[in-house]
Amino acid sequence: MGDSKIRNMEEFAAKSGVSRPTVSKYFNDPGSVRPATRTRIEEALKQYDYRPNIYAINQNRRLTKTIGIVVPYLADPFFAEIARNLENRCLDAGFSPSLFSSHGRPELENDILDNLRSMRPAGVLLAPLGRASDKTTLEKFCADIPTVLFDSNIDGIGSAFIGMDNGQSITMLVDYLHRTGEPPCFFEIRNAANPNANKRRIAYLNAMAQFRLRPQVISVDGAGWDFEDTGYGEGKKVIAAKTFATNTVLCSNDRLAIGLLSAAFELGISVGHDPANAMRIAGHDDHPFARFTCPPLTTVAQDYAAISDRSVETLFTMIDGGETPKTRSETLFDGTLVMRASA
Amino acid sequence: MGDSKIRNMEEFAAKSGVSRPTVSKYFNDPGSVRPATRTRIEEALKQYDYRPNIYAINQNRRLTKTIGIVVPYLADPFFAEIARNLENRCLDAGFSPSLFSSHGRPELENDILDNLRSMRPAGVLLAPLGRASDKTTLEKFCADIPTVLFDSNIDGIGSAFIGMDNGQSITMLVDYLHRTGEPPCFFEIRNAANPNANKRRIAYLNAMAQFRLRPQVISVDGAGWDFEDTGYGEGKKVIAAKTFATNTVLCSNDRLAIGLLSAAFELGISVGHDPANAMRIAGHDDHPFARFTCPPLTTVAQDYAAISDRSVETLFTMIDGGETPKTRSETLFDGTLVMRASA
DNA sequence: CTAAAATATTTGCGCGCGTAAAGTTTTTAT
């Protein structure tokens, strides 16, 4: 363990019997020094636990080894889970991830990006708030820092977008629901901030048209990120008013579905795939808790791992390549149908 | 907006017609310079959006304005919510919070603390993994950096602990369940990492003794942080085996209860406070999703705001005071009974 | 209006490390 305290790289270099520039080289890439030298440094490292001062390092490097990760709302387990995957992959690649949540607040998103810019990160993985985001700020930021967008696509922002194919997933879900019972109504939050919400409504309308079914979109008011609460409160009203044209409801996302399930339960309406039940409810995303609702939620699974992996890979190739690619790429992954008891 | 680019404080000072040291003083505390000078700086700030280099600042300051926040598992909405509160309070106080999740892995917790130490933060708010934590590392860390523990108490670690009074909360819950029906069995994960689990079991046993009731603790195996999964899988076995001595189950935490609710539902066992139901299930924590389970979960609410506020306050007084207090303080908040339909 | 107090400025050092150039030693290839 540590004996006397080492104050800087100079002192440490003296202790290890290697010159300071070589020690510096070692810390930037241990493989870049001769094996014999490496051993000497690492021996010294065991004796005098020394770490280079990160602030001094970052001040002098043109680019840091930091990767910024920004999500719109970390208290949403979906983003928490994605963030966890992203963090792990960055760590594996030798970068230090720095995690930020906009907490649903556009001003905070701007502040975070401002802070991030002054951190001179190697790159940023950004899931923007969406409609609420300040596009000008986003645009400026992406011009300066290699940025990969994920989850929420905003046209023209960032050098790449990784997300899921809402058209594919919703069509599949509509198809399934239609084959197994009454065609679905679509339950969503009006003017939702997340751009996926829009795409899903449109995908629903297209799918229904394709299957020659009459669509019904129920848009309810709801602010903020308390989707369960909106699903519950507004769902109760809609169910009580018997607004749903069919017994099957496709929710814009799982959190809304969880709220709607809760509303149905309270009103004594049985939900389930079995025809004995009064209602069927399906969601979208395969939220971490969707397996544990009562009844368990039928939904479309997003491929968390694939989205995380591809986002990080895309960013790393951008970083390695040196410059931002000419053309903006969009990668969409297919969802997987998860048949559970609710629909 | 920004005209020509400012490279450093020297250039910016020239543009604003103020000397560099004064500008430096301004950025450390805008109120410490004369109003006239302040105006001149802020006028210049509007023209040439300049920000001091954080790395240069942090390298030269003895203490940074960073507050480290470390939670054991961010994908648990309980910690996500606490983290959100803590972040906001740090921001309000002019600090920059830096959020880390140990993701349930002790090595990662150690790495995070190592990184954090080299960041020379003004202070750290730490919710340790608990039993799995490397106590030696924690101890060393707390000796160097002002640290407030929250949620999980580890004897002697950190200068203060802020959490909830498991004795009070569990006693209240046992009392309530006993008054309104059969006395509760206690459902928990064997050898849980979190120290609260232990305290709750003991509190349960004490409470049952106090009310002269026969206790029954059911400890199931479960690794990791997938509490719902454990509650569901093991819960199904326990219910099927009719192990529970009474019809009332008090779960060690809400996430376990959510899993158990799911198990009961699958087995066709109706859960609810109403005597018509076959079973009653209660949880602990008032997890963000507890309101939306079917039936909604009766539980004890932790006072998120109080715990966050007090943790931050305690840390700030430590930071202001300069040195760590002689005596370690422990602050425990009472829980609030939340009566919902499940028990 | 003058002295005292408060605030600015000037000057200059230091933080810990990246990095480049020139010279030296070691390794690898022929």
Place this chain on the structure above:
DNA sequence: ATAAAAACTTTACGCGCGCAAATATTTTAG
């Protein structure tokens, strides 16, 4: 064994700012 290549050492500068001391200016008090 010798030349070429690779790795290392030495030397030196610069990054952008904190901070301290001495000096100059402005504000406030009497």
